[in-house]
Amino acid sequence: MENVELKIATDFSTTPGARYKEEGDFSGEEFREYVLYPKFKEAKTKGCHLIINLDGTAGLGTSFLEESFGGLLRTNKLDYNEVVDIIQFVSIENPDYIEEILGYLFDAYEKENK
Amino acid sequence: MDANRKIIKQNQDFKSFRRKVRFRQMKKLRNRELQGVSREKKKESQLQNIFNKQFVGYKIIKAPKIFSLLENTEELLSFIHKVDDCFTNKKKVFIRMKDTTEISYDAIVVLLSKLIQFKANKIDFNGDFPKDKNVENILKGSGFIEYLYKNFDNQDTYTIDKKIYTHANKNVNSALTSTIIEEASKNLWNEKRRCPGMQRVFIELMQNTNNHASNHSKGEKLWWSSIIHNKKEEKVCFSFIDYGVGIIDSLKNKETGKFARVFNSIKSIFNPNNNADVLKLLLEGKIHEIIKEQAYNRGKGLPGIYKAWKSNDISNLIVITNNVYANVANSKYEEMKNDLYGTFIYWELNSNNKSIKD
Numbered sequence: 001m002e003n004v005e006l007k008i009a010t011d012f013s014t015t016p017g018a019r020y021k022e023e024g025d026f027s028g029e030e031f032r033e034y035v036l037y038p039k040f041k042e043a044k045t046k047g048c049h050l051i052i053n054l055d056g057t058a059g060l061g062t063s064f065l066e067e068s069f070g071g072l073l074r075t076n077k078l079d080y081n082e083v084v085d086i087i088q089f090v091s092i093e094n095p096d097y098i099e100e101i102l103g104y105l106f107d108a109y110e111k112e113n114k
Numbered sequence: 115m116d117a118n119r120k121i122i123k124q125n126q127d128f129k130s131f132r133r134k135v136r137f138r139q140m141k142k143l144r145n146r147e148l149q150g151v152s153r154e155k156k157k158e159s160q161l162q163n164i165f166n167k168q169f170v171g172y173k174i175i176k177a178p179k180i181f182s183l184l185e186n187t188e189e190l191l192s193f194i195h196k197v198d199d200c201f202t203n204k205k206k207v208f209i210r211m212k213d214t215t216e217i218s219y220d221a222i223v224v225l226l227s228k229l230i231q232f233k234a235n236k237i238d239f240n241g242d243f244p245k246d247k248n249v250e251n252i253l254k255g256s257g258f259i260e261y262l263y264k265n266f267d268n269q270d271t272y273t274i275d276k277k278i279y280t281h282a283n284k285n286v287n288s289a290l291t292s293t294i295i296e297e298a299s300k301n302l303w304n305e306k307r308r309c310p311g312m313q314r315v316f317i318e319l320m321q322n323t324n325n326h327a328s329n330h331s332k333g334e335k336l337w338w339s340s341i342i343h344n345k346k347e348e349k350v351c352f353s354f355i356d357y358g359v360g361i362i363d364s365l366k367n368k369e370t371g372k373f374a375r376v377f378n379s380i381k382s383i384f385n386p387n388n389n390a391d392v393l394k395l396l397l398e399g400k401i402h403e404i405i406k407e408q409a410y411n412r413g414k415g416l417p418g419i420y421k422a423w424k425s426n427d428i429s430n431l432i433v434i435t436n437n438v439y440a441n442v443a444n445s446k447y448e449e450m451k452n453d454l455y456g457t458f459i460y461w462e463l464n465s466n467n468k469s470i471k472d
Contacts, residue, residue, distance in 0.1 A: 057310065058288065058291075059288075059310035059312070063321050
């Protein structure tokens with residue numbers, strides 16, 4: 001089965017910005033709401049992986065990443081294990097992003113389950 | 115009728131005579147004062163008289179000889195305080211720059227931000243040029259002068275000759291900073307390159323401005339940035355300033371709010387001696403470890419900037435906030451006598467820093 005693919009630079013913006021919509025364009029909240037969550041649902045329905053390519057942007061802020069991925073658990077009330085199983089990350093330019101995102105997901109999971 | 119006219123004429127003659135006598139006395143006095151004074155000094159004195167007449171009611175503030183936040187931090191902060199006092203009291207200000215012998219873009223940004231703050235609030239702001247031709251050229255070359263005669267709205271975005279930027283409409287403008295980085299990369303590598311680490315620095319700073327710069331409401335404060343290409347040393351120098359509560363005070367405000375436990379934990383775990391220690395802990399991410407227990411999605415901005423420096427995304431990171439001066443590269447963290455009500459960050463980009471070629 002073909003996986004669902006998502007490249008932030010082409011499917012959303014080359015210049016992702018802040019955490020919330022009111023703080024500026026291309027926020028993490030906007031990305032999660034209009035791109036990430038629908039793609040996640042698509043992958044879940046198809047029973048495949050969601051491959052997220054993090055390369056090609058001008059740079060990703062900590063708040064953007066935390067709101068995008070931590071927000072899946074916090075706002076969209078997704079299950080941590082399900083998210084970690086379905087989403088796979090690709091980054092040749094900056095592999096540190098992957099570890100960082102997984103850290104945000106775990107922090108959000110811990111917080112939600114306290 | 116004739117008698118009346120005669121009296122009026124006599125009065126007028128008397129007053130005219132009195133004016134002439136007074137004028138002669140004043141002239142005599144002035145000449146006596148200027149006896150033995152060189153022609154240059156006489157000219158200077160005349161100019162001073164003209165100045166006094168032209169700028170009545172202005173508060174004259176002398177700019178530091180070394181007009182640089184990095185090189186002469188304490189004096190420049192003291193200068194900012196004087197200008198701020200005038201703004202608070204709605205007093206017209208005249209910046210005396212004639213004795214300034216050194217000037218840097220970070221300080222020009224400060225001056226420009228103050229100019230716009232005054233003009234946007236319809237308070238007169240004026241000044242003279244440095245006598246030093248080099249310094250005068252730098253000031254004029256910055257495009258600062260063009261802005262002296264413009265009318266401003268605080269909420270505009272300004273770009274000055276691609277060297278100074280400010281933004282207020284939406285605080286986090288990642289497209290603008292991406293363009294700034296592209297321009298800088300062309301200077302360093304003669305081609306467009308991406309510097310994701312540095313873009314992150316900009317985003318964190320803009321985000322911090324939005325979240326912490328003002329105690330009053332989100333998005334109220336402006337941020338300013340200057341970019342200058344130092345061809346001789348083959349580097350691009352960046353400075354970013356916001357006038358808010360500053361990093362340390364922002365954290366201390368949490369002492370009484372919902373983060374009260376955080377601040378107490380910091381005190382009990384790390385036992386910092388002073389604010390300089392607190393800033394070091396913040397940058398190194400140690401405080402974030404505690405903050406995330408209560409607000410896991412906050413407090414990552416500064417460690418992100420520090421990490422960008424450690425990962426060689428940027429060089430020569432300097433942070434000035436409240437009463438702390440931190441030269442991160444030299445591990446120099448110290449308290450100052452004067453406070454900066456806000457945050458100033460300086461960093462450099464050179465060809466050895468990380469970049470991505472498309």
